[in-house]
């Protein structure tokens with residue numbers, strides 16, 4: 001059985017993609033891992049645009065390069081664009097809370113499942129929150145009433161060096177009672 005903690009520790013934002021193309025079947029496996037993610041009332045409030053066409057990959061990369069940031073995306077081999085969709089909650093719950101209340105968390109899990117599957121396949125990913133929303137929307141034909149949640153760049157990492165994780169110590173945020 002794979003050691004999940006080891007996988008979680010190996011995943012890191014990849015900012016040094018190699019020029020090696022990513023096999024389509026690996027991309028499909030990443031999609032499958034995301035598809036299996038849990039969600040509130042199993043509402044699965046997501047859709048995904050997978051960008052593999054080289055011309056479009058180049059344009060998506062450029063749309064993430066704002067204020068001199070995200071230069072590394074020029075070498076990304078593909079992109080996943082995660083879109084928030086309307087959530088349909090159980091009627092009883094929907095009466096109590098806004099129907100999108102769990103959607104952001106659901107989408108986070110969706111994105112992380114995808115990234116961890118990529119990691120297990122030897123790929124590197126980088127979650128990208130900075131991008132030109134109108135440009136991306138137009139380029140990928142994403143409807144005006146849909147919110148782009150996150151972009152994920154993917155490729156083989158140039159190096160397999162794992163950086164030290166910078167994280168708060170557990171005792172600063174956890175209480176065992």
Ligand SMILES: Cc1cc2nc3c(=O)[nH]c(=O)nc-3n(C[C@H](O)[C@H](O)[C@H](O)COP(=O)(O)O)c2cc1C
Nearest residue numbers: 011012013014015069070126127128129130150165
């Ligand atoms: C919502 C979100 C948005 C992010 N946006 C960017 C981004 O635009 N560019 C980038 O290089 N990294 C981005 N990151 C990566 C974070 O900087 C990174 O996850 C964090 O520093 C922890 O490092 P690690 O992923 O290597 O463990 C983003 C991560 C998340 C979760």
